[in-house]
Amino acid sequence: MSKGYRKYFKKKIFWFIITFIVAVMLNFFLPRMMPGDPVNAILSKTLGNTTDAAAIQKQYEVYQQAFGLDKSLPEQFLIFCKNAIRGDFGLSFSQYPRSVSDIISSSIGWTLALQIPAIIVGWILGNVLGAVAAYRRKIWDKVVMPVSLFFSAVPAFGAAVVLLVIFGITLKWAPVNGAYDPGMIPNFSWEFISSVIRHYQLPFFSIVLISIGGQAVGMRSMSIYELNADYVKYSRFLGIKDKKIVRYVFRNAMLPQVTGLAMSIGSSVGGALVAETIFSYPGLGSTMYKAITASDYPLISATTLIITVMVLIASFLLDIIYAFIDPRVKAAQFD
Numbered sequence: 001m002s003k004g005y006r007k008y009f010k011k012k013i014f015w016f017i018i019t020f021i022v023a024v025m026l027n028f029f030l031p032r033m034m035p036g037d038p039v040n041a042i043l044s045k046t047l048g049n050t051t052d053a054a055a056i057q058k059q060y061e062v063y064q065q066a067f068g069l070d071k072s073l074p075e076q077f078l079i080f081c082k083n084a085i086r087g088d089f090g091l092s093f094s095q096y097p098r099s100v101s102d103i104i105s106s107s108i109g110w111t112l113a114l115q116i117p118a119i120i121v122g123w124i125l126g127n128v129l130g131a132v133a134a135y136r137r138k139i140w141d142k143v144v145m146p147v148s149l150f151f152s153a154v155p156a157f158g159a160a161v162v163l164l165v166i167f168g169i170t171l172k173w174a175p176v177n178g179a180y181d182p183g184m185i186p187n188f189s190w191e192f193i194s195s196v197i198r199h200y201q202l203p204f205f206s207i208v209l210i211s212i213g214g215q216a217v218g219m220r221s222m223s224i225y226e227l228n229a230d231y232v233k234y235s236r237f238l239g240i241k242d243k244k245i246v247r248y249v250f251r252n253a254m255l256p257q258v259t260g261l262a263m264s265i266g267s268s269v270g271g272a273l274v275a276e277t278i279f280s281y282p283g284l285g286s287t288m289y290k291a292i293t294a295s296d297y298p299l300i301s302a303t304t305l306i307i308t309v310m311v312l313i314a315s316f317l318l319d320i321i322y323a324f325i326d327p328r329v330k331a332a333q334f335d
Contacts, residue, residue: 008323016316023308024084028077031300038093038295039063067091067298080301089302094294100302103287108306110179111276111283118204122211123261129212130219131250134227144216152213156274160206164278167202174201177280203275215257222253258322273307 042063043056064070067090068079083090089100126148133144151159168176180186180195226232226249235245276285284303291299 005323009320012316012319016312020309020312023312024081024305025077027301027305027308028080029073031295031297031304032073032076034292034295034297038297039067039069042093042096067093084302084305090298092291092296092299094291094296094299100298103299104284104302104306107283107287110281111273111285114200114203114276114281114283115207118207119211122208123215123257125208126212126215127219127254127257130216130221131223131253133216134220134223134253135246141220145220148213148216148220150213151209152217154210154213156206156210157278159209160203160275160278163202163206163209175199176202179282199279199281203279203281206275206279215261219253219257222256223250226250226253255322255325258318258325261318 039060043060061070068076071079080090087101089104092098092100092103095103129144129148133141133148164176167173175181175198177199179199180192181199184192184195186192229249232245232249236242273283273285273288275281276283277289280286284307288300288303288307290296291303
């Protein structure tokens, strides 16, 4: 590995670690600044109409010790970090005595299965449409650009609600909530898989739609810039076939789009979480929403931390890939 690459990777790793540390601190302290006392909420469920003040106080102290709330915030933070390394995020306030790790493990798979394919498909479709609009122009440019601009301006919840109302409620083409039909037990039967696919459609396309617009606009702009570059004019002057030139044009235009994918992952994940909440999809988005409404500190911290780590790792890997596909990155380290 050359000196330029080593310098680039060290710089990226350094900022990854700094960002990760700050993210961990924010994910722990911010939920605990929320108003309300979750222990009181648990007591109201478990003790019912009990009026014995001594019994209530005793049970309150028991729950405080169980959740570690009897310690100072710095002590809680150190314990949180120590346990998180082992994958232990404590007990859930809202689903006590269920552990946070158990709740996360049952929802993270749904989120990954929904988000990763949707974000990739949206990125690919957006870049293909943008490239075709730049190269073909005419009707493609007149149709694709306005549609892309429209979808790039649509908020995540807007696309989800529109699809929900049109295809779920009005046309009844797809289920409107959940990941599979009520009463079904997850298994590998065709009946269950087909139910999952039916419930998967609306959340999937709501994420794809909001991903396409920005990517198409960016790819079109970069492709037009490359098509008007001097090397393209010179290549055509030399008689090089247009098909061969276009391959280089779109490869060069794709480089900023790789960076754009890394930058858009955060917003795409946010949109996916909104879609999960609207469609009651049992992923991290729905889990985090329920945790926030119940002031469930451990569950909020765990879900936001995992989402942050997912975004950081994806951005970091794309930065590394970008360094290999664009030699200018290595050259810049010697300037």
